[in-house]
Amino acid sequence: MRRTWLRRAGVFALDYLYAGRYQLRALLDRGTPDALVAGEDAPRARRAVAGHLRDLALLRPLAQHIHAAGHPVHVVTALEDNRMSVPEAAALVTRHLEEHDLTGVVIVAHSKGGLVAKYLMGMPDSGPRIRSALTVATPYAGSSLARFIPLSSVRALMPNTPGLLRLALSRAVNAQITSVWGWFDPHVPEGSRLEGARNIELDVGGHFRILARPELLAIVDEGCSPRRTDPCRAPPSRRCPSGETREGPCCSTHASTAPPPSSRPCSLLSGCAGTPSGAAVVGRWGSTASGQPNLDIQNDGTFSGTDGCNQLTGKGQIDGDQITFGAIASTMKACEGVDTWLSKAATGNVSGSTMTVLDDGGSTIGTLKRSGS
16 A cells, blocks of 8 residues: 555656656747648648647647657647636637638547547537547546636536536547546546547556657557557556456557548647648648759649749649649740659659659659658
């Protein structure tokens, strides 16, 4: 018993050490959340949103991991204060989804953000835009410790409060949710189990420290990737509760009706969401050096650039990770010694930070690297 309490005290200390370290890093970091969406700092952006309900500092490892995997991360900065109710926060996120026309979203949410994610999924305006959610350390059953915090927004998270009870009774979207938590959460001692969801308990303690754990990052990769992978590869270290199965370090129950993962969007709600379809294709490709081919592709498929000699323009059709260029308008200069292969482009297929360009016959004629990668 004494060893258990000592272990929990250690988890508590490490959890706040983690929180303090990343808060300090945030004070010294001059980067902006927009850098996680596009531009030179997002070379392999595919599709993801992060609207977070706490300071991005604590979610930084998770956000950067999602971004590095090729997903742009949107941050709903209006939620940083987090003193608003769940419906108020959900309204702000809905506005963000609509303003950016995001669909097929996968929300990755932390703590109270998970409640907002579930609320969003049940709303007629935002629900159709969201494919699934992965929530971390979310107090679905409330937290008995909330009564000690003199803030109405926190005390609303006490067990059996009307708002939580109404949310618990709404089970239609539970099968679209994966809930992940650690063996001990000093903020949510009741745990984060959600009836009808895919529930995964990791052999890690803490409310914040779990955000940087490799096991969680692997589960996030699974939720944001087109193919289902096994995020639990470590040998078993503890027994699973009755009725659950071992997945490496995870204890998991699977909802049989949960939809399979796809390559569509991923959002951070003190959380990973979606961006417009085709975000993998949109952006600058190639080199701007003299005599080198490059393209700038917009969300609507409009593109412009050069084959190294002549200016190219047109409007293609984007479908996921592919663009069909269609008719390409070109200037008619003659440039000795320049290979103008890009002018013959018919389609472009994106994998990571590389676009493979094919001609009308389906043969590869060249590749373009995303600018800044």
